[in-house]
Amino acid sequence: MADTAAEPRSNGTSITFTGVTKTYGSNAVLHRIDLDVQQGEFIALLGPSGCGKTTLLRCLAGLETVTSGEITVNGADIARVPANKRDMGVVFQAYSLFPHMSVRQNVEFGLRMRKVAGPQRTARVEESLELVGLAHLGDRYAHTLSGGQQQRVALARALVTRPRALLLDEPLSALDAKVRVRLRDEIKAIQTELGITTIFVTHDQEEALAVADRVAVMKDGVIEQLGAPEELYRRPATSFVAQFIGESNRVPGTLLGDRVNIFDTQLPVIGAVGLREGSAVHAFVRPEQFLLSRLIDQARPEDRDARPGAGTRAVVVSSGFLGAQRRTVVRLQNGELLAVQHSASECFSVDELVGLRLAGDPVAVERA
Incomplete structure (x- = not known):
């Protein structure tokens, strides 16, 4: 039984x-x-x-x-x-x-x-x-x-x-x-x-x-x-979750109420509790939240401060093929490297000058 x-x-x-x-x-x-x-x-x-x-x-x-x-x-x-x-x-x-x-x-x-x-x-x-x-x-x-x-x-x-x-x-x-x-x-x-x-x-x-x-x-x-x-x-609730889940770029910005200013673009903020208006912060930006564009004018960022609308300029360091997507690493004027993920149909050459903008999605932040 x-x-x-x-x-x-x-x-x-x-x-x-x-x-x-x-x-x-x-x-x-x-x-x-x-x-x-x-x-x-x-x-x-x-x-x-x-x-x-x-x-x-x-x-x-x-x-x-x-x-x-x-x-x-x-x-x-x-x-x-x-x-x-x-x-x-x-x-x-x-x-x-x-x-x-x-x-x-x-x-x-x-x-x-x-x-x-x-x-x-x-x-x-x-x-x-x-x-x-x-x-x-x-x-x-x-x-x-x-x-x-x-x-x-x-x-x-x-x-x-x-x-x-x-x-x-x-x-x-x-x-x-x-x-x-x-x-x-x-x-x-x-x-x-x-x-x-x-x-x-x-x-x-x-x-x-x-x-x-x-x-x-x-x-x-x-x-x-x-x-x-x-x-x-x-929508990671903390900076730890933002870094642990997926991949993020740690980008400096300035807190403006419930938004953060990065490269002259204001993005909605997640997890800014306890931070004051005007605070220097680090924002966690996903590689796919960046948008790359090819520039006709190939003057280096250090040579010209002109910007392609809201955003900044960067120089391509490397670009790798990932199947349906491509991962491109760019260098900002201050020497920082950022990873960008985009369609594999968009190809950028090493040392090419590109425009770098943000898609506008919310980002998690922490005190700088």
Whole structure:
């Protein structure tokens, strides 16, 4: 007779962190984390090494005990529930597969521990292997598989028990670039198909932006900003998020109320709290927010101070082809280098004088 853990579960699991802190002696790793994960949502915890993202995941899995605060799953406090009773499917960076077992036996292991009946166990194993595209490799030993295939086995093993939530801790970082991209897309497709609540820990911003419904950017044990990928990229709440998400040029400017003046162009400001009118600031401008134009007059910026309307002049240092786009690096009169991203159909030569303008999108700023 199978126990209740073997029965199908609803994937509508909500998870709430309320004032969660974690300390090791005098070292505080998490500082009053508040986070609501909605039913069926895919949340990425993103940040540099040591920011606390893995610790937060381990607290949810029951592998760490919170120092203070509360974690609830579907409204129930799980603080005193042991890890093996929390019903979380966990996939780590290390595959941790049993080398003496076949792929099928590895996936089946959790169901055997739950005493799921044989026919049901067999059906669920085959279903999970089919889900991750490994139905044809069930009899192979895990150590004979490629890294990407082994990680699929680990994913199937986590899903076969029909957990309330799927927790992924840097699951792709040991794989090469092409396999990593392919597998991350497959994970997202599987998560969407199952509708399972998922928390994904990564330090790779591209990975987080590609798969998550919302991303929590962490730094020094706190969540700097939580939002949809596009929101984080286009409207970063802090200078850290502006620098960590995507690529930004750090450009000097002057604060004018709720706008900043850069190259005689006034742009809307994000995150200017506490800065006074007229303050010198640094603005974080994305490469695609710059617009380049070819000038007929090729006099150097130091020779003439004429400007092509609002904007300034710069000299092309390099230009590289990126497929649909081109990345051009230019040097300003003061020697600063700026990266500009534009259509690959626009080609600029090294040492060419160009006009440099701003598109007008909002920018994050910090005190200079």
